[in-house]
Amino acid sequence: MFELIVTLVIASLPLYLIVSALISGYAPFSRFRDKVVKTVPVFMISLCAVSLIVLGILYSSGQHTYTALVRITPVSAVVLTLVVILGAVISRFSQRYMMAEACYPTFVRWLHNLLAAVLITVVANHLLIFFAGWVAISLCLHRLLVLYPExxxxxxxxxxxxxxxxxxxxxxxxxxxxxxxxxxxxxxxxxxxxxxxxxxxxxxxxxxxxxxxxxxxxxxxxxxxxxxxxxxxxxxxxxxxxxxxxxxxxxxxxxxxxxxxxxxxxxxxxxxxxxxxxxxxxxxxxxxxxxxxxxxxxxxxxxxxxxxxxxxxxxxxxxxxxxxxxxxxxxxxxxxxxxxxxxxxxxxxxxxxKQPSSLADWLNATLVSLVITLSTVYFFAENEPVTPWLVLFLSLSTLLAVRFAPSDQSHFYVWILTAFGLALCYGLMKSLFTMLQPNMNQVTAGSAMDIWVIGLLSFMFVLHLWLERSPTGKWAEAIKAQLFGGLFLDEWFTRATLTIWPASSGLKPGKQTTPNNATTSIRR
Known part of the structure; x- marks a missing residue:
């Protein structure tokens, strides 16, 4: 009985979102639009609570599959909870952000269809259903991306x-x-x-x-x-x-x-x-x-x-x-x-x-981060590659170096305690999620894959530090010019896109048909 109830609850939200999307898109039902839209966050929050309950029951019982077409695992329950939280927040935000826009009914319709497609994809247990949901997500997103065709x-x-x-x-x-x-x-x-x-x-x-x-x-x-x-x-x-x-x-x-x-x-x-x-x-x-x-x-x-x-x-x-x-x-x-x-x-x-970090700030930050990272590895590492702990070390080093620069002695210790707290939270959350999704392929420390990623991360960190410390050098300026242009990697795809899908009237790369700019307009 419990399996049937959970399956019905999970399946009801996509159906509800589709129905609300249809209602919001037709003039005869326009008077119901606001009432229907306002109930979406409430319904999604309720489903979020159900998802958390299901997650606890699944983890304690070890069950995974409920029906042939709907598959709920601890991982899918986590993702489902995440989706409904984001959907509820974005739906509520959109009510006051876009209500006055002429395209708001269209936005609501495709937003609900998109959320429905994501939920169907997350819980799908059949390849065809998963593929249909995957395609539907892309098509619904495309409709949202062209809300303003001008x-x-x-x-x-x-x-x-x-x-x-x-x-x-x-x-x-x-x-x-x-x-x-x-x-x-x-x-x-x-x-x-x-x-x-x-x-x-x-x-x-x-x-x-x-x-x-x-x-x-x-x-x-x-x-x-x-x-x-x-x-x-x-x-x-x-x-x-x-x-x-x-x-x-x-x-x-x-x-x-x-x-x-x-x-x-x-x-x-x-x-x-x-x-x-x-x-x-x-x-x-x-x-x-x-x-x-x-x-x-x-x-x-x-x-x-x-x-x-x-x-x-x-x-x-x-x-x-x-x-x-x-x-x-x-x-x-x-x-x-x-x-x-x-x-x-x-x-x-x-x-x-912002005050630039000195060499002493970086040395202090590196030493403190190394101690914190090694302590975290001692308590939480389980035969894992070096890569995730190197990410933690580099992140803490950058955070502390930036914060040490303008800090006095009292703030210095506050940020050290903050770094310890972040590392502890990282280790605890890592242990929790390992119970939900155990590692499938243990790449050992020092393997070729691990060394490749370590090399890339180290190169990125050293290059960033060099550009920050010596921003006016000849080579630094040349590299920064390339970075500012995004390495010019997108130009070929822009030309290919315009070749495959020729521009309509007025559509040319870099040309704007509206005085607003994406980087300065609040409404975007």
Whole structure:
């Protein structure tokens, strides 16, 4: 009985969102629109509570599958909870942010359809249902990206996204066909169980499936050189940006986590992720430091964060990737929903008054961070690669070096205690998420994969530190000029997009048909 109730509750929200989307889109039902829209956050919060209860029961009982078509695991329950929280917050924010816009009914309709598609995809246990939800998410997002067709840059970005989405779907279709042919089942739970039990890494069909899934994840997460659309969609309204950067962009990581038993069998697919995502992490992180506007900086940050999440999946650290997904979604949604002129002015003032960190600040920060990181490793590490702990060390070092510069003696100790608290929270959350999603492929410390990522992270940190300490040198200025141009990696894709999908009247790269600019307009 409990299984039936949970299944009905989970299935009711997508149906409710679809019905509310239909009601909001037709004039005869316009008087019901406001009432229906206002009930969405309440309904989603209720489902969030149900999801948390289901998560506790699943973890205590060890159950995973409820029906043939709906599969609820601890991981999907976490993602489901995250989706309903983001959906409730963004729906509520949109009511006061876009109510006066003429396109608001269209926005509500496609927002609800998008949320319904995401929920269906998260709980799907059948390859066809998952694929249908994956396609529906992209199509609904495209409709949100073109809410203002007079904005030429937004329209160009939407077309780039459309082409990338179709490529990702084609790769995913090939992967699913290969999985079905090789395993004889279209149910994701059965496929993962078969792969976990057999551990056969010699099938060429399964290798092709793993490579296609890895490629689809890279395209979905906007990795270089297919990143341009993610940077340019800052033209869209803020709720759409928040939904994209905090939710939809994470689906590539969820795809790898969902098919972790398959990905853990093939090093070739993981190496492909490590190469592309690793280089994307370095370049996107460095390019981000040259941006001064809030939304563009956040967009580059999203690309870099997705790279790090994909690297964690390729190293077999799926629990870290799940934790990263949740933390990034909550943080990035807050950043976008609060990225108004007030926040922009405060950030600009902070950077204008920032005191540069001295060499002594960096040495102190490095020493303190090393002690904190080693203590955390001693208590929480379990035969894992060095990479995640190096990320913790570099993050704490940067945080402390920046904060030590303007701090007096009392603030000095406060920031040390803050760093200890952050490291402790990191270790505790890592342990919790490991119980929900155990690592599928233990990459040992010092392995080739681990050394590759360590080298990239070290190179990125040293180069950033050098550019910060010597910003006026000849080589530094040349490198910063390239970084400011985004390494000019998007130009070829822009030309290809305009060749495949010729520009309509007035649509040319860099030309605006509206006086507003994406980096200064609050309404975007």
């Amino acid at each position: 904005r030429s840059r937004a329209l160009l970005a939407a077309r780039k996204k459309f082409l990338m989405a179709r490529s990702s779907e084609l790769l995913l279709a090939v992967a699913f066909i290969a999985l079905y042919v090789n395993t004889g089942s279209a149910y994701i739970g059965e496929i993962n169980t078969t792969l976990a039990e057999s551990a056969d890494s010699t099938s060429p069909l399964m290798l092709m499936s793993a490579i296609c899934i890895a490629s689809a994840a890279l395209l979905k997460c906007a990795q270089l050189p297919f990143h341009g659309w993610l940077i340019q969609v800052v033209e869209v309204p803020t709720p759409v940006s928040a939904l994209l950067h905090a939710g939809i962009i994470n689906l590539g990581g969820y795809l790898l986590i969902l098919f972790a038993p398959l990905m853990s069998l093939y090093a070739a697919a993981n190496w492909m992720i490590l190469v592309f995502a690793g280089l994307s992490l370095v370049f996107a992180s460095l390019v981000m430091t040259t941006r001064v506007t809030v939304k563009v900086k956040l967009a580059w940050s999203t690309s870099a964060q997705m790279s790090l999440m994909l690297i964690q999946c390729a190293l077999g650290l799926y629990s870290f990737a799940l934790l990263h997904m949740v933390a990034h979604s909550l943080y990035k949604s807050y950043c976008f929903l609060s990225a108004g002129q007030t926040v922009q002015r405060s950030v600009t003032t902070e950077f204008a008054n």
